[in-house]
Amino acid sequence: MIEIRFHGxxxxxxxxxxxxxxxxxxxxxxxxQSFPAFGVERRGAPVMAFLRVDxxxxxxxxxxxxxxxxxxxxxxxxxxVDVTAGLKQNGWIxxxxxQLPEAFSDLKGFRRATVDATSIAVRxxxxxxxxxxxxxxxxxxxxxxxxxxxxxxxxxxxREELSGKxxxxxxxxxxxxxxxxx
Amino acid sequence: xxxxxTGNQAVAYGVILSRVDVISAYPITPxxxxxxxxxxxxxxxxxxxxxxxxxSEHSAMAALIGASTGxxxxxxxxxxxxxAYMHEMLHWASGARLPIVLVNVNRAIAPPWNxxxxxxxxxSQRDTxxxxxxxxxxxxxxxxxxxxxxxxxxxxxxxxxxxxxxVLSHTSEPVEIPTAEExxxxxxxxxxxxTIDTQEPMAFSTIATPDHFLEFRYKIQKAMEQVxxxxxxxxxxxxxxxxxxxxxxxxYGKEEADILLMTSGTVTGTSRIVVEKLNRKGYxxxxxxxxxxxxxxxxxxxxxxxGAKKVAIIDRNLSAGVGGIFAQELRASLYSREKRPQIxxxxxxxxxxxxxxxxxEEAIQYTVDHPQPEEEILWLGLxx
Numbered sequence: 001m002i003e004i005r006f007h008g009x010x011x012x013x014x015x016x017x018x019x020x021x022x023x024x025x026x027x028x029x030x031x032x033q034s035f036p037a038f039g040v041e042r043r044g045a046p047v048m049a050f051l052r053v054d055x056x057x058x059x060x061x062x063x064x065x066x067x068x069x070x071x072x073x074x075x076x077x078x079x080x081v082d083v084t085a086g087l088k089q090n091g092w093i094x095x096x097x098x099q100l101p102e103a104f105s106d107l108k109g110f111r112r113a114t115v116d117a118t119s120i121a122v123r124x125x126x127x128x129x130x131x132x133x134x135x136x137x138x139x140x141x142x143x144x145x146x147x148x149x150x151x152x153x154x155x156x157x158x159r160e161e162l163s164g165k166x167x168x169x170x171x172x173x174x175x176x177x178x179x180x181x182x
Numbered sequence: 183x184x185x186x187x188t189g190n191q192a193v194a195y196g197v198i199l200s201r202v203d204v205i206s207a208y209p210i211t212p213x214x215x216x217x218x219x220x221x222x223x224x225x226x227x228x229x230x231x232x233x234x235x236x237x238s239e240h241s242a243m244a245a246l247i248g249a250s251t252g253x254x255x256x257x258x259x260x261x262x263x264x265x266a267y268m269h270e271m272l273h274w275a276s277g278a279r280l281p282i283v284l285v286n287v288n289r290a291i292a293p294p295w296n297x298x299x300x301x302x303x304x305x306s307q308r309d310t311x312x313x314x315x316x317x318x319x320x321x322x323x324x325x326x327x328x329x330x331x332x333x334x335x336x337x338x339x340x341x342x343x344x345x346x347x348x349v350l351s352h353t354s355e356p357v358e359i360p361t362a363e364e365x366x367x368x369x370x371x372x373x374x375x376x377t378i379d380t381q382e383p384m385a386f387s388t389i390a391t392p393d394h395f396l397e398f399r400y401k402i403q404k405a406m407e408q409v410x411x412x413x414x415x416x417x418x419x420x421x422x423x424x425x426x427x428x429x430x431x432x433x434y435g436k437e438e439a440d441i442l443l444m445t446s447g448t449v450t451g452t453s454r455i456v457v458e459k460l461n462r463k464g465y466x467x468x469x470x471x472x473x474x475x476x477x478x479x480x481x482x483x484x485x486x487x488x489g490a491k492k493v494a495i496i497d498r499n500l501s502a503g504v505g506g507i508f509a510q511e512l513r514a515s516l517y518s519r520e521k522r523p524q525i526x527x528x529x530x531x532x533x534x535x536x537x538x539x540x541x542x543e544e545a546i547q548y549t550v551d552h553p554q555p556e557e558e559i560l561w562l563g564l565x566x
Contacts, residue, residue: 019186019354022186022354023186026184026186026356031355031356032186032354032355032356033353033354033355034186034353034354034355035348035349035352035353035354036348036352038298038347038348038349038352038534058355059451059452059454059455060451060452060455060539061346061349061448061449061451061452061537062452062536062537062538062539063536
């Protein structure tokens with residue numbers, strides 16, 4: 001079983017990212033379980049979402065305490081929240097940032113990857129400059145870094161799950177796939 | 183077609199496929215996205231139903247009582263305080279013998295405020311004359327809604343389908359969605375025996391003096407007693423059509439064991455993993471899932487208990503002064519048996535606290551280590 005935890009801020013679409021990634025894995029004939037950190041979320045407040053993936057039906061019904069990989073949608077969360085809590089050794093931490101992975105020296109000891117999902121979102125017209133929608137772009141980067149799920153499955157899942165700007169979101173994911181640094 | 187959907191969406195699919203005629207719901211907190219989905223489907227014309235937005239949960243049930251008396255298939259959904267507010271009308275629905283289906287998302291009752299999973303809301307409605315069915319996963323949620331209408335319309339009693347807040351309601355997982363044709367073949371249109379008809383006037387829910395009231399209640403009890411057989415028939419047919427099904431109870435792990443672990447709702451899923459692990463380690467334990475709470479599956483449970491010496495039961499609910507409610511029902515059902523296993527009644531996970539594999543293992547280990555429980559209520563995961 002693979003367990004993934006998403007960190008974002010309320011309104012950034014961490015829950016949708018988890019769901020879209022779930023559908024991508026589902027298209028690769030895997031069992032999935034995607035859920036938000038159950039709470040009373042507010043816009044801007046730190047939020048989490050979870051994803052389990054397995055070759056067999058998933059019976060486990062608890063939060064993810066020791067994730068295999070972590071996706072951080074907003075780099076300002078690092079330090080504000082313990083994003084690496086429970087992260088397994090050799091786990092990836094994928095961050096939306098214009099900086100190089102080495103810049104996150106506090107996270108040394110983990111495999112780091114960064115992608116400037118904000119710029120990718122802005123140039124594809126997703127959200128606004130102040131409030132870009134980066135939750136689809138970052139999934140393209142996840143596909144490349146972890147190799148766990150194909151970019152075509154991600155693009156297909158984006159088309160199925162999103163109600164608007166399907167092409168732009170899918171394109172953003174493909175660009176992030178190319179541009180991620182690790 | 184298989185889709186990755188939440189428990190709330192699974193309910194909505196179940197309702198669409200059941201071709202419900204009238205939905206009535208209070209749309210504000212503690213309402214769930216179930217009715218949000220259904221109102222969107224109705225507004226966009228994809229679902230042909232009358233959607234009534236009412237001013238309270240009490241009115242939601244009252245409106246369905248009217249609609250159901252008029253002879254149509256009805257649905258509502260609610261949660262926690264909403265269900266509590268419906269209480270009076272829940273009695274009315276069963277007393278009037280109306281086959282209404284309600285989905286309740288299990289949430290705690292305040293204070294302190296808490297919106298997380300806890301069975302205390304539905305279990306405090308246990309004496310209202312409703313059949314109660316609890317679900318373990320989203321597939322079971324969809325399927326149980328379909329089965330609920332068959333059961334309700336056969337015995338003329340309302341049915342409550344119950345799912346855990348968040349752990350199912352907001353969790354997305356793959357669910358096989360049957361086609362409308364498949365469901366139509368399983369669930370024919372509702373044909374009521376009596377309805378309001380201006381051509382043939384009748385009195386409904388009139389006064390019954392002490393001369394008659396007892397007999398009305400006797401008939402409700404007799405209808406409840408038919409539920410096990412009818413629910414089994416319905417499930418057998420469902421299984422033959424859809425290749426999946428759910429009994430009132432389900433045993434998993436070993437065929438027979440000294441210790442039986444009893445759970446309901448999503449705790450069962452996690453328990454499956456723990457029981458399998460402990461069986462590999464040589465523990466003599468098997469699991470028992472309880473799907474139907476009302477009528478309580480006494481006979482089915484007694485059959486599965488076999489030679490078990492101890493039953494560990496985990497309740498995500500509390501009747502203050504007594505303990506876990508499933509444990510209480512179990513104790514009552516086993517009393518007349520000659521050989522009674524020791525009951526270890528654990529209370530855990532109230533207000534949505536995770537019931538982790540470690541906690542379940544702790545409960546089993548405690549049961550292994552003690553010839554009898556040291557206390558009537560064993561608090562699992564309590565911070566001291």
